[in-house]
Amino acid sequence: MVSAIAILRMPGLFTAAMISGIYSLVAAVVFLVMDAVDVAFTEAAVGAGVATILMLATLAHTGVRRSQPVPFSWIGLLVVLVAGAALVFATFDMPAFGEPLAPIHMHVAPRYLLESMAEIGVPNAVTSVLASYRGYDTMGEVTVIFTAGVGVLALLGRGRRAPTEDVKDS
Amino acid sequence: MVEQIGVFNYWIVIALMMTGLYVVISCRNMVKKIIGLNLFQGSVFILYISMGKVEGGTAPILASDFTSYSNPLPHVLILTAIVVGVATTALGLALIVRIHDRYGTVEEDAIQNLDREV
Amino acid sequence: MGHHYVLRVVSALLIPVILLFALYVQFHGDFGPGGGFQAGVIFAAALVLNALVFGLENTKRVVSPSAVRIGAALGLLLYAGVGVATMLLGGDFLAYSVLAATAIGGQHLGILLVELGVGITVTSVMVSLFYNFAS
Numbered sequence: 001m002v003s004a005i006a007i008l009r010m011p012g013l014f015t016a017a018m019i020s021g022i023y024s025l026v027a028a029v030v031f032l033v034m035d036a037v038d039v040a041f042t043e044a045a046v047g048a049g050v051a052t053i054l055m056l057a058t059l060a061h062t063g064v065r066r067s068q069p070v071p072f073s074w075i076g077l078l079v080v081l082v083a084g085a086a087l088v089f090a091t092f093d094m095p096a097f098g099e100p101l102a103p104i105h106m107h108v109a110p111r112y113l114l115e116s117m118a119e120i121g122v123p124n125a126v127t128s129v130l131a132s133y134r135g136y137d138t139m140g141e142v143t144v145i146f147t148a149g150v151g152v153l154a155l156l157g158r159g160r161r162a163p164t165e166d167v168k169d170s
Numbered sequence: 171m172v173e174q175i176g177v178f179n180y181w182i183v184i185a186l187m188m189t190g191l192y193v194v195i196s197c198r199n200m201v202k203k204i205i206g207l208n209l210f211q212g213s214v215f216i217l218y219i220s221m222g223k224v225e226g227g228t229a230p231i232l233a234s235d236f237t238s239y240s241n242p243l244p245h246v247l248i249l250t251a252i253v254v255g256v257a258t259t260a261l262g263l264a265l266i267v268r269i270h271d272r273y274g275t276v277e278e279d280a281i282q283n284l285d286r287e288v
Numbered sequence: 289m290g291h292h293y294v295l296r297v298v299s300a301l302l303i304p305v306i307l308l309f310a311l312y313v314q315f316h317g318d319f320g321p322g323g324g325f326q327a328g329v330i331f332a333a334a335l336v337l338n339a340l341v342f343g344l345e346n347t348k349r350v351v352s353p354s355a356v357r358i359g360a361a362l363g364l365l366l367y368a369g370v371g372v373a374t375m376l377l378g379g380d381f382l383a384y385s386v387l388a389a390t391a392i393g394g395q396h397l398g399i400l401l402v403e404l405g406v407g408i409t410v411t412s413v414m415v416s417l418f419y420n421f422a423s
Contacts, residue, residue: 057421073196148257149413
């Protein structure tokens with residue numbers, strides 16, 4: 001939470017990118033505390049590694065060091081307060097944290113946990129769900145990653161014109 | 171300790187989410203908007219994972235010593251979402267680099283002014 | 289490069305260990321945390337570290353940009369190929385049980401190949417992103 005507010009107030013962009021890396025690391029620790037070991041692994045590697053590197057590379061390309069200070073936005077505050085109030089109102093119907101009888105644990109999850117050893121023989125339930133029970137979704141996800149790679153290739157690949165050429169033309 | 175948390179953990183997540191949303195709406199600089207979007211994404215991940223935790227359970231790796239596991243389904247969902255999130259962040263940052271090439275700035279209102287002049 | 293000595297020596301020692309760890313995570317995804325995505329990102333992180341410490345040109349000589357482009361498509365092709373292979377062998381799309389003599393053996397083989405495909409694509413795309421952003 002502290003890091004989130006720091007990102008908001010910080011005019012230095014380099015610092016903001018670094019703090020977002022810290023935010024990802026703290027989120028990874030939170031995932032670990034909540035028994036999500038695979039997710040913590042991935043979030044630490046991706047958030048604190050790749051995402052931060054890409055942001056720093058963008059800052060190096062565009063050469064901006066500081067952003068303008070954040071103007072106080074009434075519309076922003078209104079949207080945030082209304083949306084936040086609606087969400088808090090919605091949480092009163094949600095099950096308490098960690099409750100074993102919540103609806104999310106009732107339908108498919110026990111079947112996956114119980115049958116995973118018998119049907120697939122893999123101890124890691126997350127891998128068995130990801131690669132076998134929900135393998136089609138994982139294929140779609142790999143396609144999304146591939147498409148993003150192709151998109152960045154198309155945008156930044158070869159034939160980037162020098163900056164300020166276009167601005168002088170118009 | 172876990173019994174007294176109740177629904178309080180969701181409120182923390184909502185606070186993080188709203189901070190991210192405010193950064194996206196109010197900041198003029200585009201790189202900061204993308205960082206705000208990352209904030210928002212991270213808070214949504216924490217929301218899902220906290221919904222999947224079972225009190226007294228352990229990580230969903232089946233072993234003979236444990237009987238109670240946390241729900242593996244949110245983990246699968248969020249694993250996918252994290253990698254897709256970094257892919258879209260990369261695409262957004264590439265767009266920012268191109269916009270900077272074209273307009274010479276990444277401040278949103280300066281770009282709108284330049285568009286209006288043309 | 290005198291004042292970067294410590295960085296170069298430590299990285300030269302660490303990068304092979306990181307690559308080995310990535311391979312371990314890839315193939316032990318069945319028994320512990322890990323699997324394709326984690327392994328792919330760790331592998332890419334090792335290559336990015338190499339590029340940061342030893343220069344982008346050196347890394348491009350080791351893993352050329354065209355190899356990375358081919359790798360991205362190859363991973364996805366492997367994944368879809370396993371699905372088509374299961375269809376050709378008589379089962380549904382991506383039903384791994386028909387791949388080997390026993391159902392559980394088929395599942396193991398299918399998951400191994402599929403995670404390999406995922407790992408290759410994730411590595412290639414992350415390295416390709418870094419190459420595009422860094423030049």
